[in-house]
Amino acid sequence: MVVFNKFFASVFLAIVYASVSDAIIAPSYSRHSTRRSRNVGRGLQLDTFHPETKFETFGAGLQQPASLAPLSLKDATVSFVKSRLGVDATEVAFKNGYTTKSGKFAYVKQLHNDIPFANAVANVAWKDNKVVSFGASFVNTDNIASSTPSVTVESTIPKTEEALDGKYNGHPASLEYLARPDGSVSLTHVIQIQNEETGTWFEAFVDAHSGEIVSVTDFVSDATYKVLPITKETFPEGQEILVDPQDLLASPLGWHDDGTTKTNNTSGNNVIAFKGTQSALTVQSAPDLVFNYTYDDTLAPTDGQNVDAARTNAFYVINTVHDYAYRYGFTEAAFNFQANNFDKGGRGNDRVLMSVQDGSGTNNANFATPADGQSGTCRMFVWTRTPVRRDGDLENDIIVHEMTHGITNRMTGGGTGRCLQTTEAGGMGEGWSDAMAEWTEQKSANITDYVMGQYVINSAAGIRTHPYSTDPAVNPLRYSSIANLNEVHNIGEVWANLLHNVYAALVGKYGFSSTARTNPEGTEGNIVYLHLFIDALALQPCNPTFVSARDAWIQADANRYGGVNKCLLWTAFASRGLGVGAANFRDASAVPSDC
Ligand SMILES: *[C@@H]1O[C@H](CO)[C@@H](O)[C@H](O)[C@H]1NC(C)=O
Numbered sequence: 001m002v003v004f005n006k007f008f009a010s011v012f013l014a015i016v017y018a019s020v021s022d023a024i025i026a027p028s029y030s031r032h033s034t035r036r037s038r039n040v041g042r043g044l045q046l047d048t049f050h051p052e053t054k055f056e057t058f059g060a061g062l063q064q065p066a067s068l069a070p071l072s073l074k075d076a077t078v079s080f081v082k083s084r085l086g087v088d089a090t091e092v093a094f095k096n097g098y099t100t101k102s103g104k105f106a107y108v109k110q111l112h113n114d115i116p117f118a119n120a121v122a123n124v125a126w127k128d129n130k131v132v133s134f135g136a137s138f139v140n141t142d143n144i145a146s147s148t149p150s151v152t153v154e155s156t157i158p159k160t161e162e163a164l165d166g167k168y169n170g171h172p173a174s175l176e177y178l179a180r181p182d183g184s185v186s187l188t189h190v191i192q193i194q195n196e197e198t199g200t201w202f203e204a205f206v207d208a209h210s211g212e213i214v215s216v217t218d219f220v221s222d223a224t225y226k227v228l229p230i231t232k233e234t235f236p237e238g239q240e241i242l243v244d245p246q247d248l249l250a251s252p253l254g255w256h257d258d259g260t261t262k263t264n265n266t267s268g269n270n271v272i273a274f275k276g277t278q279s280a281l282t283v284q285s286a287p288d289l290v291f292n293y294t295y296d297d298t299l300a301p302t303d304g305q306n307v308d309a310a311r312t313n314a315f316y317v318i319n320t321v322h323d324y325a326y327r328y329g330f331t332e333a334a335f336n337f338q339a340n341n342f343d344k345g346g347r348g349n350d351r352v353l354m355s356v357q358d359g360s361g362t363n364n365a366n367f368a369t370p371a372d373g374q375s376g377t378c379r380m381f382v383w384t385r386t387p388v389r390r391d392g393d394l395e396n397d398i399i400v401h402e403m404t405h406g407i408t409n410r411m412t413g414g415g416t417g418r419c420l421q422t423t424e425a426g427g428m429g430e431g432w433s434d435a436m437a438e439w440t441e442q443k444s445a446n447i448t449d450y451v452m453g454q455y456v457i458n459s460a461a462g463i464r465t466h467p468y469s470t471d472p473a474v475n476p477l478r479y480s481s482i483a484n485l486n487e488v489h490n491i492g493e494v495w496a497n498l499l500h501n502v503y504a505a506l507v508g509k510y511g512f513s514s515t516a517r518t519n520p521e522g523t524e525g526n527i528v529y530l531h532l533f534i535d536a537l538a539l540q541p542c543n544p545t546f547v548s549a550r551d552a553w554i555q556a557d558a559n560r561y562g563g564v565n566k567c568l569l570w571t572a573f574a575s576r577g578l579g580v581g582a583a584n585f586r587d588a589s590a591v592p593s594d595c
């Protein structure tokens with residue numbers, strides 16, 4: 001065996017050396033894969049350059065010398081890159097790496113005189129101590145600038161701010177080498193310039209000898225949508241242009257990329273929004289993901305730009321709920337809806353199929369939730385109660401309501417889609433969906449009564465029997481009301497109003513955060529509420545009752561907050577009859593004796 005290994009190692013090295021000249025940059029580049037020309041700041045046109053990347057994949061893997069096996073990911077990677085590219089260890093800097101169930105991933109940079117390169121990098125993927133892929137854009141250093149700057153970073157800041165129309169944001173500057181298209185290598189000061197008003201955020205590479213800006217990184221990957229923002233409920237509140245609403249923590253590649261395919265239409269990793277067939281999508285109205293379509297509700301839903309506006313809004317709302325629910329625990333492992341799960345657990349291939357202006361019905365909407373791994377399907381209908389028909393796709397509370405069916409059906413009972421099937425559990429399903437719509441639309445600590453579906457039917461009273469309210473004179477529903485109800489939406493109103501009272505108690509005590517959708521770490525009441533909402537779904541049993549769902553909230557609070565809200569929760573539930581001892585739709589207003 002020893003002999004075999006030695007033999008193998010020498011063959012391996014011979015192959016490596018044979019490929020060395022290849023892996024160092026070739027003199028000509030394909031413009032598309034190496035450059036991008038941009039107008040930035042005050043009319044500055046910059047050509048950014050990324051040396052050509054050579055990428056190899058190795059199927060079952062490239063066997064490595066036995067000596068690499070015991071090494072750390074860092075040392076094994078540096079050793080591999082060094083031999084594969086025929087470079088010295090001092091020319092390879094390990095950047096970072098991580099391990100998942102499917103392998104180990106390591107990233108390195110080229111180094112010269114201890115200064116890293118910004119755009120000459122390599123990445124190595126490992127499986128079982130074999131290399132399965134290798135990408136590298138290392139460059140040759142025959143024409144490299146001196147590693148001692150001749151201008152200070154401070155002296156370059158004012159000019160860079162001026163050119164990029166922003167301010168240095170205080171992020172520590174760094175000194176990095178930058179490979180240039182002519183084969184030379186510049187030494188650069190790297191500084192971040194932001195403009196809070198225009199939303200730009202650049203990383204500028206300023207030549208540390210000449211003081212000129214030689215390149216920029218644009219951190220903002222623009223996507224622009226004309227939509228009804230999630231905090232608005234109905235179309236008359238007004239469409240707005242939103243830039244980059246995607247949350248990269250929840251959707252790491254944005255909304256138009258599943259890791260294999262990038263789209264310029266309403267199809268992405270979390271949802272595909274279409275009309276009639278999945279090939280009838282809305283395509284961007286201008287380059288770089290601009291979806292600028294205006295809805296006109298004096299026209300029929302199918303006229304003018306209305307279908308495009310509807311698909312754009314539906315795409316936006318489903319993605320937005322995907323993203324904030326992700327931050328609160330509706331992740332890949334918790335059975336969410338995504339085409340690609342990025343190796344984070346759960347089953348993929350189940351993004352939401354969003355059928356706008358669906359032809360199979362009117363005056364309603366629905367969401368079908370099969371088990372994790374099969375797409376959820378949402379059908380949004382047109383409403384016929386007004387002279388010109390109205391489109392549910394322009395009423396966000398309806399879309400959020402539907403998407404929440406997907407969340408509650410997946411999270412209750414472990415992703416089977418089978419656990420909100422009884423009348424009582426199905427009724428709560430409707431209730432959570434209304435309560436979630438309300439959560440997105442309450443705007444401050446001043447909690448207002450909440451009405452569902454008022455635009456589509458053109459009635460201030462909306463589609464439920466009562467507004468959700470803390471005032472029993474406005475909404476008299478109690479746990480015992482269910483005894484006389486048989487229909488799931490009617491039962492849902494009882495649950496949604498209980499939750500409205502819980503929400504009001506928490507926001508009353510802890511206040512309101514307007515950044516709750518992207519910051520679940522806050523202590524405000526609307527954040528606490530959504531944590532308990534989502535946590536309780538995973539705790540409660542299959543086909544929960546009002547009583548077991550309440551108990552799951554109390555337990556969720558014990559788990560996450562050490563039970564500090566126990567009495568607040570009991571008091572809120574008990575205020576509508578779901579206190580200690582409530583059972584069989586008989587009210588109880590008692591709270592535990594220690595409250
Ligand atoms: C949407 O984009 C994807 C990716 O480019 C493409 O495969 C698909 O055909 C596009 N669909 C439409 C209707 O434009």
Ligand SMILES: *[C@@H]1O[C@H](CO)[C@@H](O)[C@H](O)[C@H]1NC(C)=O
Pocket residue numbers: 264283284285286287
């Ligand atoms: C969308 O992308 C396709 C290629 O995937 C391209 O042919 C088409 O022109 C693009 N459409 C728009 C409107 O930019």
Ligand SMILES: *[C@@H]1O[C@H](CO)[C@@H](O)[C@H](O)[C@H]1NC(C)=O
Pocket residue numbers: 224241286290292
């Ligand atoms: C959207 O379209 C309107 C009308 O065509 C135009 O005035 C506006 O500048 C566009 N906005 C964006 C961000 O594309």
Ligand SMILES: *[C@@H]1O[C@H](CO)[C@@H](O)[C@H](O)[C@H]1NC(C)=O
Pocket residue numbers: 446447448
């Ligand atoms: C709270 O909201 C109600 C209803 O919108 C409004 O009438 C009232 O002035 C608001 N109160 C405060 C303190 O903002």
Ligand SMILES: [Ca+2]
Pocket residue numbers: 332335336337338346347348349350372373
């Ligand atoms: Ca899934």
Ligand SMILES: [Zn+2]
Pocket residue numbers: 401402405429430433
């Ligand atoms: Zn529903």
